[in-house]
Amino acid sequence: MKNVYFLSDAHLGSRAIPHGRTQERRLVNFLDGIKHKAAAVYLLGDMFDFWYEFKLVVPKGYTRFLGKISELTDLGVEVHFFIGNHDIWCGDYLEKECGVILHREPLTCEIYGKEFFLAHGDGLGDDDRKFKFLRTVFHSHTLQCLFSALHPRWSVELGLEWAKHSRLKRENGREPDYMGEDKEPLVLFAKDYLKTHADINYFIFGHRHIMLDLMLSRSSRLMILGDWIHDFSYAVFDGESMFLEQYIEGETAL
Secondary structure, X not given: OOXXXXXXXXXXXXXXXXXXXXXXXXXXXXXXXXXXXXXXXXXXOOOEOOOEOOOOOOOOOOHHHHHHHHHHHHOOOEEEEEOOOOOOEOOOHHHHHHOOEEEOOOEEEEEOOEEEEEEOOOOOOOOOHHHHHHHHHHOOHHHHHHHHOOOHHHHHHHHXXXXXXXXXXXXXXXXXXXXXXXXXXXXXXXXXXXOOOOOOOEEEEOOOOOEEEEEOOOOOEEEEEOOOOOOOEEEEEOOOOEEEEEOOOOOOOO
């Protein structure tokens, strides 16, 4: 039985990450190391810091990453790509060129007999009105069409600078630390969701840039995956056990 892997929040191309090229190479090396051991890889959002597809144009860069996920799909590995709040604007390029399975909404699915709830995590359990307003704006089809009318030299520049500003305004460029079970939005969401969906065994989220492994009940567990900026973390499910790990080149057994 092959493993199933989960990771998120690489924010490739971010102008706020000084080690971006090293970061991408490490991610590609990780994917290369699991390509013959993986049945599926779930990329749970914000793999790019900014991504916008025009009809005939996609952002430059990411060659190594896109090539590696294409290699995985060519080998028969399922690669599931969830849009996040930084890479909302995916068209069909990743599906057609790289062979990924694109998800625009949370997914409930069965993996090796266990029930999973998978999502990037933005907007779940969070009552921040400003964030909800921006999320609605960014998901607006009308506004996306208007944005497409701008020349890429301006629109892509705007997107990259917006994302950079968003990260730099946080202390040390990092998300707030874990706020506890009674305040963490994704924990609150999962606990509430369990009340009507008691069969969920695993909730797996990205978005928060913290590593969290929390038992919600005797049969339900929540994981927040960390990121590929500071943590280089991922979860792996072998059909029986789930582990939250950090990738260290040359040392990690995948």
